[in-house]
Structures are given as structure tokens and as C-alpha cells.
Amino acid sequence: METAHKRPNYVLIWIYLAVLTAAELALAFELPISRNLKLILLLFLAIWKAALVGLFFMHLKFERWNLRIMALIPLPLAVIFILAGMSEHIW
Amino acid sequence: MTHAAATVDQMRPPYPAERGLDVYNTKLGMWVFLASEVMFFAALIGTYIILRFGAPGEWARPGIVLNIKITAFNTFLLICSSVSMVKAYAAIQDGDPKKMRFWLLMTILGGAMFVGIQVYEYIHLIERGFLPSGVRDGSELADLVAKGTLPAATMGLYGSTFFTMTGFHGFHVTCGVISMTYLYLTKALPGKYTQQDYRGIETVGLYWHFVDLVWIILFTIVYLI
Numbered sequence: 179m180e181t182a183h184k185r186p187n188y189v190l191i192w193i194y195l196a197v198l199t200a201a202e203l204a205l206a207f208e209l210p211i212s213r214n215l216k217l218i219l220l221l222f223l224a225i226w227k228a229a230l231v232g233l234f235f236m237h238l239k240f241e242r243w244n245l246r247i248m249a250l251i252p253l254p255l256a257v258i259f260i261l262a263g264m265s266e267h268i269w
Numbered sequence: 270m271t272h273a274a275a276t277v278d279q280m281r282p283p284y285p286a287e288r289g290l291d292v293y294n295t296k297l298g299m300w301v302f303l304a305s306e307v308m309f310f311a312a313l314i315g316t317y318i319i320l321r322f323g324a325p326g327e328w329a330r331p332g333i334v335l336n337i338k339i340t341a342f343n344t345f346l347l348i349c350s351s352v353s354m355v356k357a358y359a360a361i362q363d364g365d366p367k368k369m370r371f372w373l374l375m376t377i378l379g380g381a382m383f384v385g386i387q388v389y390e391y392i393h394l395i396e397r398g399f400l401p402s403g404v405r406d407g408s409e410l411a412d413l414v415a416k417g418t419l420p421a422a423t424m425g426l427y428g429s430t431f432f433t434m435t436g437f438h439g440f441h442v443t444c445g446v447i448s449m450t451y452l453y454l455t456k457a458l459p460g461k462y463t464q465q466d467y468r469g470i471e472t473v474g475l476y477w478h479f480v481d482l483v484w485i486i487l488f489t490i491v492y493l494i
Contacts, residue, residue, distance in 0.1 A: 185359060192352040196345060203341055206493040207332060217494055224489035228482045235355045235478040244290050245300065252304040256311030263315045264322070 186234045198227050299472045303479050306441075310483050313437060314490060317430045327420040329427040331492050334399055334410065334419065336390060343386045344488045347442075350379030351481040354474045364464035370457050373470070376477065377453060380446040387439045391432075401432040434487055441480050448473050 202223050205216060233239040238246055290297060321328055331337065357372035398408020403425035405411060413419045452469050456462055462470055 188352055188355050188359065192348065195348045199341065199344055199348065202489060202493060203337070207337070220489050220493055224486050227485045231351060231478055231482045231485065235351055235481070236475055242291060245292055248290070249300055249304065252307035252311075256307055256315075259308070259311050260315035260318060263319045266319075 186239070188234070191230055191234045194230055195227055198223055198230075293468060295468050295472045296475070299475045303475065306479065306483075310437075310486075313434050314486070317434060317490065320426050320430060324423045324426055326422040328423050329419055331494075333413065334394075334427070335431075335492055336393060337492055339386060339390060340488065340492050343383055343390075344484065346379055346386070347383050347481050347484050350376045350383070351478050353379060354477045358467070358470050358474050361462050361467040361470055362464065366457070366460055366462060369462065369467075369470065370453070373449060373453050373457055377446055377449045380442055380449065380477070384439060384443050384446065387435065387442075399428060399431075401428050403428050431491060434491060438480070438484055438487055441483070445473070445477050445480050448476070 202220060205211075205219055205223070209216070211219075232249075236249075238249055241249075292300075353372045353375040357369045357376060360366075360368035360372055398405040398410040404414055404419075410419060410424075414421050414424060452473055456469055
């Protein structure tokens with residue numbers, strides 16, 4: 179067996195996720211801020227929540243680097259794929 | 270952010286692993302599958318972004334067309350089911366199959382409720398006149414389009430992308446619920462998961478958390494922006 183590590187507090191992560199979801203809803207429908215700023219903040223909150231799920235519920239934070247890399251490789255590929263599609267629209 | 274009692278290395282269960290990666294086959298297979306799923310959803314989200322930013326005119330306002338409150342509750346429900354899944358995983362790691370069965374059942378119920386609420390949402394939207402092809406003539410939403418509250422030009426694009434993305438996600442949730450129910454009946458109930466071997470729970474858990482993760486992104490992109 180490898181070196182032991184401690185287990186995350188799953189309930190605390192759940193509270194974070196619930197609070198961030200409430201913050202998203204407040205941001206989307208209550209706060210009178212510019213549309214572009216709202217867009218950036220909402221995307222930031224969504225990525226933050228997704229990262230919490232990936233790191234703590236899927237345990238990527240505790241995995242070895244080789245598995246983490248395998249799990250993360252599709253993310254830049256997906257970004258390139260989306261940007262390539264958008265660039266076609268721009269050109 | 271830690272429990273003092275947990276001392277086992279939860280990433281290194283005591284069964285044979287693939288050399289190099291130090292991961293057992295089913296877990297490795299699930300991660301490879303999830304990598305392909307990232308590209309699948311990237312295609313859907315990418316298409317949505319391109320259609321939205323290249324749309325001829327204003328995009329439909331989700332706050333008017335969709336029922337955000339019920340979907341926000343559904344989002345919270347899926348987050349709760351993700352927590353119950355990871356609690357089931359932690360329970361079997363601690364050698365408590367009874368607790369594991371309880372949390373797995375809660376996850377199944379949470380997932381089934383999510384699908385049920387999504388079906389209700391679809392029925393409600395179709396009744397209001399929101400279809401994959403756009404807005405139905407003579408419906409409540411058609412009146413809003415006629416008044417200029419909703420844009421006529423992009424309702425078809427919005428309808429097709431909305432139902433495609435949320436529909437495929439709902440299909441994934443349904444597959445997860447069926448998989449977990451199968452594991453619950455054939456493995457968890459007969460006591461086949463032990464502290465030494467809980468591969469099925471970990472593998473199906475990875476899938477379930479991924480489904481939750483995708484919904485977090487979709488909820489923001491489709492419902493809030």
C-alpha cells in the first residue's frame with residue numbers, strides 16, 4: 179500500500195456547492211451588474227463548482243499525477259475544439 | 270477539511286492494478302470512457318456557443334421561457350445525490366456495508382427524482398408551447414413572441430439546443446440510475462462489496478460524479494446565461 183492520506187470532509191464540500199449554487203442564482207437574477215461581468219462571474223462559479231466535484235468527489239486531488247493527467251487531457255482538447263468551431267464562425 | 274479517523278489510502282484498494290498507472294482495469298476503463306464523454310459534451314456545448322453567438326438577433330431569455338426555480342432545485346438534488354454516492358463509497362471503505370447500501374439507495378432515489386422532475390419540466394414546457402423546433406402556434410410562448418417579449422428568429426435554435434443538451438444529460442442520468450440499481454440488487458444487497466473489494470462502487474461513483482459535474486456546467490450555460 180502507498181502512503182496514507184486523509185479523507186476530505188464531503189459534507190463541507192456539499193455546503194460549498196450549495197452556497198455557490200445560491201450565489202449563481204442571485205448573480206443571474208438579482209444583482210444589477212453588466213451582462214459581460216455577469217457572464218464571466220457565472221462561468222467562474224460554474225468552473226469552481228465543477229473543480230470541487232472533480233477534486234474531492236472524484237478524488238482527483240488524491241490520485242497520482244499520471245491518472246490526473248489522463249483525466250485532464252480532454253479538457254484542453256475540448257477548449258481547442260470549441261475555439262476552433264468559434265474561429266470558423268469569426269472567419 | 271479532514272476526518273481524523275480516516276487513515277486508509279482510499280485511492281489504493283488492495284487488488285491488482287495496471288502497471289504504470291497503478292489503477293485497476295475497471296477504474297482505468299471508466300476514466301478513459303469519461304475522457305470520451307468530455308469530448309461528447311464539448312461538442313454539444315461548443316455547438317450551442319457557436320449557434321448562440323452567431324444567432325441572427327437576440328437570444329431567447331431563459332428566465333422567461335424556462336422554470337428556473339424547479340431546475341435550481343433539481344441541480345441541488347443532483348449535488349445531494351453526488352454527496353450520498355461519495356458517502357456510500359466512504360462507508361464501504363470503512364467496512365460498513367449496511368451504511369453503504371443506505372447511501373447507495375439514497376443516490377438511486379436522488380437520481381430517479383432528478384429524471385422525474387426533468388420529465389415534468391419537459392411536459393410543462395411543451396404545454397407552454399416550447400418545442401425542439403421552436404414555439405407552437407397559438408401557445409402561451411407564441412403570444413410572448415408576437416408581443417416582442419421573446420425573439421422570433423432564435424426560438425427554434427434555442428429549442429433544439431436546449432432539448433438536445435438537457436435530453437442527452439437526462440439520458441446519462443437515467444443510465445446511471447439503471448447501473449446503480451443493478452449494482453444495488455446484484456452486488457450490494459447480497460453483500461458482495463467488502464472493505465477489500467469495492468471496485469463497482471468506486472467506478473459507478475466516478476460516472477455519477479461526472480454526470481453531476483456536467484450538469485453544473487449545463488445549468489449555468491443553458492439556464493442562467
